[in-house]
Amino acid sequence: MTIVLTHLERLEAESIHIMREVISESEKPVMLYSVGKDSAVMLHLALKAFSPGTPPFPLLHVDTTWKFRDMYAMRDRTEKSSGMQLIVYRNPDALARGINPFDHGAMHTDIWKTEGLKQALTQFGFDAAFGGARRDEEKSRAKERIFSFRSANHRWDPKNQRPELWNLYNARKARGESIRVFPLSNWTELDVWQYIHLENIPIVPLYFAALRPTVERDGLLLMVDDDRFRLRAGEIPIMRSIRFRTLGCYPLTGAIASTATSVPQVIQEMLLTTTSERQGRIIDRDQAASMEQKKQSGYF
Amino acid sequence: MTDISTRSSYRPSQLVAENIDEYLMRHQHKSLLRFITCGSVDDGKSTLIGRLLYDAKMIFEDQLAALDADSKRMGTQGQNIDFALLVDGLAAEREQGITIDVAYRFFATDKRKFIVADTPGHEQYTRNMVTGASTADLGVILIDARKGVLTQTRRHSYLAHLLGINNFVLAVNKMDLVGYDQGRFEAITAEYRVFAESIGIRNFVAIPISSLAGDNIASTSSQTPWYGGPTLVEHLENVEIDSAVSQQRPFRMPVQWVNRPNLDFRGFAGLISEGVIRPGNAVRVLPSGRTTRVARIVTLGADLDAAAAGQSVTLTLADEVDCSRGDVIVAADDPPEVADQFEATLVWMADEPLLPGRPYWLKLATQWATATIHSPKYQINVNTMEHLAAKTLSLNAIGVANLSTDKPLVFEAYGKSRQLGGFILIDKISNATVAGGMLHFALRRASNVHWQPLDVDRDAHARLKHQQPKLLWFTGLSGAGKSSIANLVQKKLYALGKHSFLLDGDNIRHGLNRDLGFTDADRVENIRRIGEVAKLMTDAGLIVLTAFISPFRAERRMVREMSHPGEFIEIYVETPLKVAEQRDVKGLYKKARAGELKHFTGIDSPYEAPEHPEIRVNTVETTADQAADKIVAYVVGVTGFEPATSTSQT
Numbered sequence A: 001m002t003i004v005l006t007h008l009e010r011l012e013a014e015s016i017h018i019m020r021e022v023i024s025e026s027e028k029p030v031m032l033y034s035v036g037k038d039s040a041v042m043l044h045l046a047l048k049a050f051s052p053g054t055p056p057f058p059l060l061h062v063d064t065t066w067k068f069r070d071m072y073a074m075r076d077r078t079e080k081s082s083g084m085q086l087i088v089y090r091n092p093d094a095l096a097r098g099i100n101p102f103d104h105g106a107m108h109t110d111i112w113k114t115e116g117l118k119q120a121l122t123q124f125g126f127d128a129a130f131g132g133a134r135r136d137e138e139k140s141r142a143k144e145r146i147f148s149f150r151s152a153n154h155r156w157d158p159k160n161q162r163p164e165l166w167n168l169y170n171a172r173k174a175r176g177e178s179i180r181v182f183p184l185s186n187w188t189e190l191d192v193w194q195y196i197h198l199e200n201i202p203i204v205p206l207y208f209a210a211l212r213p214t215v216e217r218d219g220l221l222l223m224v225d226d227d228r229f230r231l232r233a234g235e236i237p238i239m240r241s242i243r244f245r246t247l248g249c250y251p252l253t254g255a256i257a258s259t260a261t262s263v264p265q266v267i268q269e270m271l272l273t274t275t276s277e278r279q280g281r282i283i284d285r286d287q288a289a290s291m292e293q294k295k296q297s298g299y300f
Numbered sequence B: 001m002t003d004i005s006t007r008s009s010y011r012p013s014q015l016v017a018e019n020i021d022e023y024l025m026r027h028q029h030k031s032l033l034r035f036i037t038c039g040s041v042d043d044g045k046s047t048l049i050g051r052l053l054y055d056a057k058m059i060f061e062d063q064l065a066a067l068d069a070d071s072k073r074m075g076t077q078g079q080n081i082d083f084a085l086l087v088d089g090l091a092a093e094r095e096q097g098i099t100i101d102v103a104y105r106f107f108a109t110d111k112r113k114f115i116v117a118d119t120p121g122h123e124q125y126t127r128n129m130v131t132g133a134s135t136a137d138l139g140v141i142l143i144d145a146r147k148g149v150l151t152q153t154r155r156h157s158y159l160a161h162l163l164g165i166n167n168f169v170l171a172v173n174k175m176d177l178v179g180y181d182q183g184r185f186e187a188i189t190a191e192y193r194v195f196a197e198s199i200g201i202r203n204f205v206a207i208p209i210s211s212l213a214g215d216n217i218a219s220t221s222s223q224t225p226w227y228g229g230p231t232l233v234e235h236l237e238n239v240e241i242d243s244a245v246s247q248q249r250p251f252r253m254p255v256q257w258v259n260r261p262n263l264d265f266r267g268f269a270g271l272i273s274e275g276v277i278r279p280g281n282a283v284r285v286l287p288s289g290r291t292t293r294v295a296r297i298v299t300l301g302a303d304l305d306a307a308a309a310g311q312s313v314t315l316t317l318a319d320e321v322d323c324s325r326g327d328v329i330v331a332a333d334d335p336p337e338v339a340d341q342f343e344a345t346l347v348w349m350a351d352e353p354l355l356p357g358r359p360y361w362l363k364l365a366t367q368w369a370t371a372t373i374h375s376p377k378y379q380i381n382v383n384t385m386e387h388l389a390a391k392t393l394s395l396n397a398i399g400v401a402n403l404s405t406d407k408p409l410v411f412e413a414y415g416k417s418r419q420l421g422g423f424i425l426i427d428k429i430s431n432a433t434v435a436g437g438m439l440h441f442a443l444r445r446a447s448n449v450h451w452q453p454l455d456v457d458r459d460a461h462a463r464l465k466h467q468q469p470k471l472l473w474f475t476g477l478s479g480a481g482k483s484s485i486a487n488l489v490q491k492k493l494y495a496l497g498k499h500s501f502l503l504d505g506d507n508i509r510h511g512l513n514r515d516l517g518f519t520d521a522d523r524v525e526n527i528r529r530i531g532e533v534a535k536l537m538t539d540a541g542l543i544v545l546t547a548f549i550s551p552f553r554a555e556r557r558m559v560r561e562m563s564h565p566g567e568f569i570e571i572y573v574e575t576p577l578k579v580a581e582q583r584d585v586k587g588l589y590k591k592a593r594a595g596e597l598k599h600f601t602g603i604d605s606p607y608e609a610p611e612h613p614e615i616r617v618n619t620v621e622t623t624a625d626q627a628a629d630k631i632v633a634y635v636v637g638v639t640g641f642e643p644a645t646s647t648s649q650t
Helices: A006-025 A038-050 A070-083 A093-097 A107-122 A189-199 A263-272 A290-296 B014-017 B020-028 B045-055 B061-074 B093-095 B125-133 B151-163 B184-197 B232-238 B243-249 B460-465 B482-495 B507-510 B520-539 B554-564 B578-581 B588-593 B624-639
Strands: A029-032 A059-063 A085-092 A127-131 A145-150 A178-181 A210-217 A220-223 A238-243 B031-038 B105-107 B112-118 B137-145 B167-175 B203-208 B252-254 B257-262 B265-272 B281-284 B292-296 B310-317 B328-330 B337-348 B361-366 B367-373 B377-382 B398-411 B422-426 B433-442 B468-473 B500-504 B544-545 B568-574 B616-619
Touching: A006 A038, A006 A127, A006 A178, A006 A189, A006 B031, A006 B257, A006 B265, A006 B310, A029 A038, A029 A107, A038 A189, A059 A070, A059 A107, A085 A093, A085 A178, A093 A107, A093 B367, A127 A220, A178 B045, A189 A263, A189 B020, A263 B014, A263 B020, B014 B020, B031 B045, B031 B125, B031 B151, B045 B105, B045 B112, B045 B137, B105 B520, B112 B125, B112 B232, B125 B151, B125 B337, B125 B433, B137 B151, B137 B184, B151 B167, B151 B184, B167 B377, B184 B203, B203 B232, B252 B265, B310 B616, B361 B398, B361 B433, B361 B554, B367 B554, B398 B433, B398 B554, B433 B568, B460 B520, B468 B482, B468 B520, B468 B554, B482 B500, B482 B507, B482 B544, B482 B624, B500 B507, B500 B520, B520 B544, B520 B554, B554 B568, B568 B624, B616 B624
Parallel strands: A029 A059, A029 A127, A059 A085, A127 A178, B031 B112, B031 B137, B137 B167, B167 B203, B468 B544, B468 B568, B500 B544, B568 B616
Antiparallel strands: A145 A178, A210 A220, A210 A238, B105 B112, B252 B328, B257 B265, B265 B310, B281 B292, B281 B328, B292 B310, B337 B398, B337 B433, B361 B367, B361 B422, B367 B398, B377 B398, B422 B433
């Protein structure tokens, strides 16, 4: 009798295999935890990979102080339920200079996230970091290895990537160099949602529709999550039924009008929709090779 | 917006809209197929992938709009959408209009999820195609109906088949440009069949398509009434995947990690590569050969009654047997071979060519070893499949060579098992992955699988002699004083009642190594043999002294890695070349300077000084006797000359 594995079972097995290779072949691994749905799935897979023990590495949240309030609440719940150590890192330089999405535009992401991440990895001496990025998200990601090598300056060199054959990963590196590892490389947005549904994985409520205070600005529907939101002249927050397909800094993350309040309804809307998931993100649209450039300079 | 036909769609949006729960139920039982598309830009590969994604609704409006804008900016397809821009993700690729690297694409139908490895077709990207093929179950070979079977068609088919793909689709594309001519299609198919059979491809399905117009991709074309076979998508959805076959094979699971959360639990985590396992099944742990039974198959939540190839699990065993990362848990009654010398096909992937004799890291499943590759038997011309003579392999070259490893590996022929037959080679200095390889067979069995530990072992020998085995490795220029100092050290050890043996360079070259000369390759082999002999002697409990120039760091490191941890003591006998040449005890420098001696270290062959030797003695500043005292003091200090009591041999 043949045991037939579904595509989700195969993806799960692959991700678990990747995680176990990392902890066997690196000295000080860490898991980037961004509180979003991909992070939730990645963490769930880690719990499975190392059960009945707890995953032998900490979680790292590179905070920008501008995430949704619901995300901070979720992060703190996760810290308790996972039994893992959670490191929260805020770039002290960005904090001192008061870097924010209203005054500093693209610099906000660069200094809080990219620089903050590099600082945290260097400061703690992590030599391998798990990230939840998927290849279906963006063109340059589609060509990135699962084990993605970074120089001592955290730079990614897309033209000089190590060949990755079969499921044989090469984690060898010199002191100071590191690898970023993407266990969800071969998952799609639909796979992630189906898995959340099937495994009942808790996610931030912002993924489900609810009445929330919003303003429309530059073609995006923005949520007024706290009183730091700077309203422009004539802007009055309006309660709309919205949800988010991706989560980031709240003043930079566009919502979509929706009535989906359950995972199946979210999947239903997603399958019937005609725009991609990253469309709500301001940071990708600046220039054609935007993500590739960000990644080269150390963005996940 | 686009000129590709949109009349077909394999996404049942009706069901999504009407009954999402039913839809999800169905889609949770999809299987997974990985395939590779092979073809060059002109064959319409990008358009085919673009169409598959578009029809599966994996390209969204915002992406299509961006693509539309990019296409117009680049202008390669006039006002039409250039799907290559979707596939070519890196800035350098878009600028140069070529695909450089492997990209992975995803789409799904009602029955299956697909992962497409999209790889460049030019010969200079052979390594990228090999990478993409290594994980694929099926290969789609694209042919331009106007051009027929080309050199590149043969190359792509050969490479895909070499990497273990047995299912092929011959997609005869651009049928619209030959007027959907049945004769043309059949002629191409017949020509391909002759070639495919000649290289051992048994299963292929030929399909006449037009990726631009959508013929026979997702829906049957009315333009080809003479074709009665499946559409491309139908075939991809229904073709039998090898997973059923791999489950019928005997059980194998390379151990990735030992899970020990507390004293009561010891689980062995891994991805099952072949077969099925159930609690109670008899298993053997290789390479040690110990047998036991599987107690539990542990996952988060409930234990499993059975697990199969492709699943990541944690096994617990009925008995306390030694088992760690790198071991392989296998069916007790049908174990794979264990060996340390193999014949293999190598695909060279680095700019720096293969150096036969140099030690490389080798990773096979979860096993690591140091491997040395012999001179290739031949290189394969990937366009004609001819065998060519070769001394090395350079970037993108494929060849067959013998290789040996410093420890036995659990393996199977690649044709039987990709997981236990495929390996990568890694440069020890740069850490780059320099080659992929596929094992054919073992040249000899390394050890009996059912090997029993000897009762009188290394530690027992050492205990009897009241000493710890050591390997004192003297290195330095000819005339530096290695032999003189080693002799004195041996005398002093003897006076202390220690059993030692001195292996001297010149003496060994008269006997064991008299077939070796002084080329780089022979020097590597010289040191390897001495390392092996020294290892036998330390196993017998001796303190071994060796006095060889041993000029290369890599080879000294090789011996260090062959030795037990802490056993190898590198002694750098440091003498400036000028001084050694003045001494010239054997008159060799004079001969070398006169050109009578070739490959003489320090003159026309390099000496790589040790970077971190355990002991450094300078024969200009100290006498030979002082140097010998320093070495003896170090050895006494390190070992205390206490008999070995620990059995830690990892």
